[in-house]
Amino acid sequence: MSEANFFDKVYQVVRQIPFGKVTTYGAIAKAIGAPRSARMVGYAMNASHVDNSIPAHRVVNRNGMLTGKHHFEGSNLMQQLLESEGIVIVNNKIENLQNYLWLPSIEID
DNA sequence: ACGCTGACTCCAC
């Protein structure tokens, strides 16, 4: 558990995002001990899209914008999923992000 | 083994 690949660490954190909450790439990156690897988090998401236990739709950029919605099926699946969890999205961006923002308290080393 | 790319983020203008 203490040792895991970069991708695995990302998955572990993303899987812990509670229902109706979202987090940012940077927060995840920092939680896994790589605050400068936020891009890698998104990269890991792309690979995780085959895994249904990874709620990638709950991961947005630090601006709250659905940058990855284009990588989901259809054209607005990501937004649809988030709205289903009670999250309000306007212009591909989450309104009151801090209201839904969930910061990982764990630290995988 | 080298270089490009990317679901980001920060700094500067």
Added chain:
DNA sequence: GGTGGAGCCAGCG
């Protein structure tokens, strides 16, 4: 205050 450019790390061709 918004837009643009450079930095960063890890996977892939």
